[in-house]
Amino acid sequence: MxxxxxxxxxxxxxxxxxxxxxxxxxxxxxxxxxxxxxDPDVTTLGPYDIDGYDETLSFNDTTYAVDSYLTGTYDGTGFDLDTYLGPSGSDSFELLLTDPGLLQLGIDDVDGSISYVDNFLGIDFIPTDPGLALLG
CATH class of the missing domain: 1.20.5 (Single alpha-helices involved in coiled-coils or other helix-helix interfaces)
Structure with missing residues (x-):
């Protein structure tokens, strides 16, 4: 056995x-x-809770590009606000306001070429934090 x-x-x-x-x-x-x-060059701080809003700040310490992503609610309606400032001399920035499922408005400037973002009712929404992808 x-x-x-x-x-x-x-x-x-x-x-x-x-x-x-x-x-x-x-x-x-x-x-x-x-x-x-x-990406070892991208540093992210947050998210931090500031009076009911969540703020996340990311930056690339090599190119000095900065992305700020703010989420929260106003009068019971949720929103995302994304801002991106490209590296020095890049002539690039982005501003995008999103009310999920309702609308998305913004401005995108790449090397001085400005395009406007206006999507309604969720049709063709771009990601709510595209600046993070642009950082690194």
Whole structure:
């Protein structure tokens, strides 16, 4: 009986090692993926709660681009306000006001070429914090 117990333990141990070897690469990828896409030049502060509003400030300490993302409610209506100021000399900025599901208004200036954003009722909404993607 003692020999059978050792054989079962050895079989279970081998199966455990095999399953662990199969799962290890996926688990490592899953755990490391947020780190793989992190930009070391972008620093994010927040979100901070300021009188019911959440403020997140991100900046790129190499290019000095700044992104400010503010969310909150006014008279029971939620909103997102995103502002982006490009690196010095880039002539780029962005201002985007979003009332989720209702409207999105803004100005986007890329190298002096200004375009206006006016989307209503959720049609063609752009992400509510596009400035963060522009940082790095």
């Amino acid at each position: 003692r020999k059978n117990h050792y054989r079962m333990g050895g079989t279970i141990g081998i199966v455990g090692i095999a399953v662990g070897a199969l799962l290890a690469p996926s688990l490592i990828t899953l755990l490391a993926s947020p780190l793989a896409f992190a």
